[in-house]
Amino acid sequence: QKEVEQNSGPLSVPEGAIASLNCTYSDRGSQSFFWYRQYSGKSPELIMSIYSNGDKEDGRFTAQLNKASQYVSLLIRDSQPSDSATYLCAVIFTSKFYFGSGTKLNVKP
């Protein structure tokens, strides 16, 4: 059973703060990890991909991967109200994507 677990939230942070979103996965064979953002009523939009242990930064976003702990996280610095959305963690195993149920983020002005 391949599982991807996320806290459903909502996670509320004030504007300008750091939002930290977490994801754990069950399959040690997983090699590719992704974060998608999904606004209400819209389809998922790719934010970050990460394949190696450590940190990967892209603008205000940093993805962190720890394969030994089967843990991947997304940090959003200087959070903006426009970042308010559901963030989906996705893990690939044998060419198939497994998605978590998402964490809802609210950034308060």
Next chain:
Amino acid sequence: GAGVSQTPSNKVTEKGKYVELRCDPISGHTALYWYRQSLGQGPEFLIYFQGTGAADDSGLPNDRFFAVRPEGSVSTLKIQRTERGDSAVYLCASSLGPSGQGNEQFFGPGTRLTVL
């Protein structure tokens, strides 16, 4: 270039009817995926095409669901004898090759299916 497109954007049908949902992937993308997303859940894998063939159809819930991709581009998801439980947003995604390092998936806008 154009992204993934899906038609129709909304489909309302009656229980027992047949529906077809269409996906047009990004040009040049050989891999195509269908997902189903219910409210408050992440996308649930249905089927994966690599070229014209279904490389993995293990997510199709039962034999009422079928998908084709005859020319390796446009794909159609077909649902027979629809049931109220089939109501969901059906998402299509494509990637340049088999999803993995360097081959991220890009999603279409989805088709919202409502079975009355």
